[in-house]
Amino acid sequence: MSGVRLGQLIAYLKQGRLLSQLRFNSDIEEMLEKLEERYHAVSSSFRVSQKVLDSMPLVPCSPFNPYLDKNEDFFLAYLLLFNNEERMQEYHYLIFQHLNHCYWCFEIFYNTLKDYYNTNHLLSISNN
Amino acid sequence: MKDSKDITLEVLLEYCSNRKSPNWEKGWRLFLQKYKMYIYKVVSKRCTAWNVSRLNLQFSDVVNDIVTEIFILFVENDAKILQSFRARDNERMFLAWLATVSNRVTTRYLQRYFSKAIVDEEMEDFRDYLKGLESNTRWELYETIVEKIRSASGGRKRKVERDIHLFMLYNWADFSEPMIRSLPVFQDLGNRVLDNVINRIRKILRASSSDLV
Numbered sequence: 392m393s394g395v396r397l398g399q400l401i402a403y404l405k406q407g408r409l410l411s412q413l414r415f416n417s418d419i420e421e422m423l424e425k426l427e428e429r430y431h432a433v434s435s436s437f438r439v440s441q442k443v444l445d446s447m448p449l450v451p452c453s454p455f456n457p458y459l460d461k462n463e464d465f466f467l468a469y470l471l472l473f474n475n476e477e478r479m480q481e482y483h484y485l486i487f488q489h490l491n492h493c494y495w496c497f498e499i500f501y502n503t504l505k506d507y508y509n510t511n512h513l514l515s516i517s518n519n
Numbered sequence: 520m521k522d523s524k525d526i527t528l529e530v531l532l533e534y535c536s537n538r539k540s541p542n543w544e545k546g547w548r549l550f551l552q553k554y555k556m557y558i559y560k561v562v563s564k565r566c567t568a569w570n571v572s573r574l575n576l577q578f579s580d581v582v583n584d585i586v587t588e589i590f591i592l593f594v595e596n597d598a599k600i601l602q603s604f605r606a607r608d609n610e611r612m613f614l615a616w617l618a619t620v621s622n623r624v625t626t627r628y629l630q631r632y633f634s635k636a637i638v639d640e641e642m643e644d645f646r647d648y649l650k651g652l653e654s655n656t657r658w659e660l661y662e663t664i665v666e667k668i669r670s671a672s673g674g675r676k677r678k679v680e681r682d683i684h685l686f687m688l689y690n691w692a693d694f695s696e697p698m699i700r701s702l703p704v705f706q707d708l709g710n711r712v713l714d715n716v717i718n719r720i721r722k723i724l725r726a727s728s729s730d731l732v
Contacts, residue, residue, distance in 0.1 A: 454654070473703040483704050487680040491665050491687070494658040501692035508698050 395419055397463060398506025400426055401470050406514045430467050440468045444482040447489050457495035459503075466503055529607035536598040547594070554617060555586070561618045562586055565625040568656050573648045576632065589624050630663045631727075646693055661691070664724070671723045685713060686720045 395418075403415065404426055415423065433440050443464045452458050459465060473482070490497045526534075526549065534546025562585045572578050593601050600620070606612040649657060665683055672679045685705075688694040696713055699705050 454658070470703065484677045484680060486704070487677075487684040491669075491680055491683045494661040497661070497687065497692075498657075501688060501694070504702065505692070505694075505698070508701055511701075 395422065396503070396506045397461070397466060398503040398508075399510045401466055402507045402510035402514065404430065405471060406511065426463060426467070429463050430471065433464050433467050434472055440472050441482075443468045444485065447482075447485045448493070449489070451493040452495050454495050457493065457499060458489070459496040459499040466507075470504075470507055527608070528610055528613055532598075532601055532604065532607055535593075536602050538597055551590075557614065558586055558589055558617060558621050561621040562589070562625050565622055566629070568653060569625075569629050569660075570648060570651045570656075571629070573651055581628075585621075585625050585628050588628065589621055592620070592624065626659065626663075630660070633660055633664065645690075649691070661687075664691075667727050668720055668723055671727065672720075682716045682720065685716050689713070689717055 400419075400422055403419065404423055407415075407423065433443060446458075447465075448458050469486070490500055531546060531549060531553075534540060534542040535550055537543060540546070559582065562582050566578060566582055566585070571581050604613060604616055649660075652660070665687070668683050668686065669679060672682065685699065688699055689696075699713060700708060
């Protein structure tokens, strides 16, 4: 995903689904197609998205292999599927706990979310 | 007393550990002569890694303060800490042990300043400061702040972890309130909750740094 980061791609995917007139260059379109496949896989049932969140480590990660590094499934589940349903409440705590214990995942987490938020914001402005 | 070159580590530590010994003062003079510069170098290296000069602190003052703290630690309670070192026939291991103790004292000293820095109004400076740190040092600082908040917070564990996460998103990661509220997990966050969490944790960190000069 050279040049385009995961948070940006997820924002493109979200906005692209809502606003079909969005078009990107062929490289990004290819990445988006693959990401959309992952999205459909993760969203196919609650059990699948549950499994993504269940695999959150209980201990801090190694700096060389943090759990959230290039973890498309997690960010797709967190940003596009996660909500305030009661059955999701348990996962809130697991995520808070891991990110508070694991600096490496926290760094990846907030950078990805910043990219997602800023890209969403820019796309919303340009579409209004 | 023997010539300094003839004194073994074991004998030197014995001299330094017994305040009533006639060799106590001379023992400490020799200890300073042999190890003070080494300790200075370890402390200076650590202070450089933690980017001390960005904290509006005088580098040399900080290093001197820390080295003084280290020697006070060694001398107090009849050199209890020095006595705990076992491999008295091994100079290399002693140097490694000195470096470990020096690094720990330095880190503890600097962490008191960071607790204060993160609650200061000058958050821009704090974030610039973070950018200048190596990743391992950022990691240490992050763990320290989280642990301080966790140990001082009462109440339900789930709420404490949520509050820590909110505070670090806001202060460390520079998330605005709209950004935090856009996250799926925080969309129903009450109006005053974020403010209350940030203020409460700032109080905790301010209290923990109140022993600074």
